Amino acid sequence: MSDTPPTAPVHADSASRRALIVVLDGVGCGAAPDTEAYGDTGSDTLGNIARQVGGLALPNLQRLGLGNATEVEGVPPVVHPVGAYGVMLPRSAGKDSTTGHWEIAGLHLEAPFPTYPQGFPPAVIDAFAQATGRPVIANRVASGTAVIAEYAEEQQRTGAWIVYTSADSVFQIAAHEEWIPLDELYRACEVARRQLVAPHDVSRVIARPFVGAPGAWRRTANRRDYSIQPPGITLLDVLEAAGVPRAGVGKVDDLFAGRGIRSTHTTDNVEGLEAIRNWLETAPRGFCFANLVDFDQQFGHRNDVPGFRGALEAFDQALPSLLASLREDDLLFITADHGNDPTTASTDHARERVPLLVAGARVRGGSLGGRDTFSDLGATVADWFGEAWRGRGTSFLSDLLHA
Template sequence: MTRAIWLVCDSLGLGAAPDAAAYGDLGADTFGHIAAACVAAARGPLRLPQFSRLGLPQAHAAIHGQAAPGFVGLPAPEGLWGHAVERARGKDTPSGHWETAGVVLTQPFGVFGQAEHSFPPALLQALVTQGDVPGVLGNCHASGTEIIQRLGAEHLRNGCPIVYTSADSVFQIAAHEQAFGLERLYRLCELARALLADYHIGRVIARPFVGDAETGFSRTVHRRDYALPPPAPTLFDALQAAGGEVIAIGKIDDIFAHRGVSRVVHAYGHDALFDATLAAMAQAGAHSLIATNFVDFDMLYGHRRDVLGYAAALEALDARLPELLQALQPGDLLVVSADHGCDPVWPGSDHTRECIPVLAFAPGLAPRALGRRDSFADIGQSMASHLGLPPLAAGRSFLSPA
């Protein structure tokens, strides 16, 4: 039985990409800075025995010429391990996932670069008029958790949704789940997606929240992403066309604009996502791809610059990896990667342009260092090769020595 299991540790960068200076990210290092912070803190070094078995810290060390703090003297990994750099220009969730699945963006996504008054007045006026809302709040670059604390009470008073963006290609709309209405928020985001047709913005994101001025405001799990569709067929499309099954867990389905996906499993929180992955592995037949995005690394810890929270989440996922490794069957290929960085010690709250890990493990697969891969697409090409598909448009498989 031939299957692939693809785990995306969202934002787990291994250090600045060769062109990071062009993005203001020279020196960013999500994994390395987390490891260093743990050693410096009273909690002690980062403990990742299973990720070390797969080669995560070893891949980081190969990039930097030395081990990250707390990872000196590790044994050789048991699978394939290396790192990849992104060919597409950007550091977005869609471009990182799409390139991994074989589609390299040649045109970068658009962004709203002004920190204040970020959106064109005509765009906002159309949103207000066609969306039947009294106005908008925000219209700036902001952290999603900060802006609802700052503007949540005003939103409750006047009913104006909160619109904001960042250095990434996003248009985000936050609204109170009960007072404004969840379905109304979704409809407004669908309208925004249509209005942004000429701006080439990667995602519109619905950001519902609850709470009040006295207790504070908090986001809920009912986030929804409205992404542009990939501009060409991906690994998902190729597998579906060949009669295979693509099982998308978490926000994977939204990232690919619901294209090439056979079955969607919604789950929230890393444990629930992991449970859903194990359940899919127990049910999926031959010629299947199970893809899971572990979004909390990015959403809860990277963007919020919570270094020790990120570390604890890594350790928690590491502690569960034996369950997945034991569930692998002959013919299964496990691939672990990321989509960009989000260094929790870096200034601001945006993604960082970093190399990503490329880890692969399968029963009987001979361990080997992969070194640097010149495109995330090598990951998708390798999964396509494993699944017996024709070559994708981009990427070079690493499953056989070069």
């Protein structure tokens, strides 16, 4: 990264400018002011993983300033970080991916999405079964892999949907791809999405297809998320109105109900990183919003500390290739949407602050401090493209660039 001052003012012609947000799904970094109120006391995804494994090897994130932003064993602070660093506090109600991504994009919720620790009410289930023509089994809080293991054979006998939820606001539908066609599963999710309105306006309806046989069930990569529409303006709306090209990687378009963005859907972090590299190598200008889901989906929810560690270190090893693809007018932001601490008894999301790292030729290394909301990131991206900001948050662009 260069220490050369920018050749144009902050709000100069943005025709060649690009910005990339990479969300490390579930990679929180410690308590927020209201963590206790969410039942997540003690959660510190990055810090606790590092302590449990005797330190993490993340030299490239370290050079950007990760150890300066938050305490991570094995990742000490550096004297001269090449990136800007800080942490961001969650302010929107809730702790799921939709809430976190919406807050990054400038939209806050005053109340969290509804959750169903006792399963969904009979009226909700009955309406769904009648509209889709299949009965429903399970209807309880469960791990996806566990609920499939328990109910798959019953689904084969009866043709029923396996419906389950979690501590998050989700209506999940599991179906074996050989017994219930994918198209039918997706149509059923669309039915559920239309039916689940207030007061049962869950954040996401999720298609959870699987294959296999008893003792060897396996969820496939054909998952789809059907989010509720954002109830207000987001960064994506602002950029769309301004004619700034927008691309997504992973489930981002699902989280915004497809409004203002289309994504390259990926099966894992490896594919996600490849899609990010492809955007960096080919996009002439614009904005990319990427989600790398393995940290959360594969390891956080399964309390798999070694797997989470491996995913963090694999991302760190891939980071130089992303940095090498940055152009003079690029900003790369690395952050998260919530925590998912695999060292705690819980297998669900945690209310945590998140790291904020920024790289680019124009970025001056140094502290961005503790940002009062994730929305400061969305405000900064809008500012980078010279657009007036109408969402929550305050731009830190002037603190980010060389004078």
